[in-house]
């Protein structure tokens with residue numbers, strides 16, 4: 001059971017990225033605009049030193065850290081990240097294009113406090129290339145999902161989905177990904193806001 005946050009506390013969010021970081025930017029902009037009330041992005045952590053998102057995070061005035069995997073086991077790498085999260089007194093961890101499955105130890109360190117966004121209507125099309133999978137399966141509709149993270153790839157409890165993306169006959173992976181991304185950028189801040197509200201009260205999100 002997740003420990004509750006004090007209502008007056010400003011929630012401290014960490015965002016983990018591996019790539020371009022557009023969802024990270026969407027979250028940062030939502031926090032700045034007050035659409036995620038009483039919260040701050042305390043740190044953006046990348047496991048890739050060349051991640052495009054790092055420069056974008058700095059351009060938004062966010063603290064960044066690079067914690068590379070090289071030479072470390074998954075457990076060692078995660079332990080380093082968890083220790084950075086602890087030193088930043090993080091309340092909520094948002095994975096945003098973070099390309100690694102988390103270890104048990106990481107998940108246990110933040111029970112019900114790690115979220116991920118995925119570009120499909122889970123449980124359909126987990127894993128890599130979700131948009132290509134949807135096209136190849138000739139799905140008619142797709143969207144995105146925000147879910148809690150567990151040790152299964154894209155397998156944790158689903159919080160919210162956006163089912164607003166119709167697949168067109170002439171869609172390519174790129175055109176479809178672009179339309180899903182628009183929905184991702186709306187959905188993720190909404191769910192973060194709900195989860196934080198939930199942590200400050202006793203009701204449940206879902």
Ligand code: GRF
Nearest residue numbers: 020021022023097117118119
């Ligand atoms: C998004 O499609 C997200 O759903 C998936 O990885 C992609 C990351 O994109 N998990 P970005 O780095 O947020 O632009």
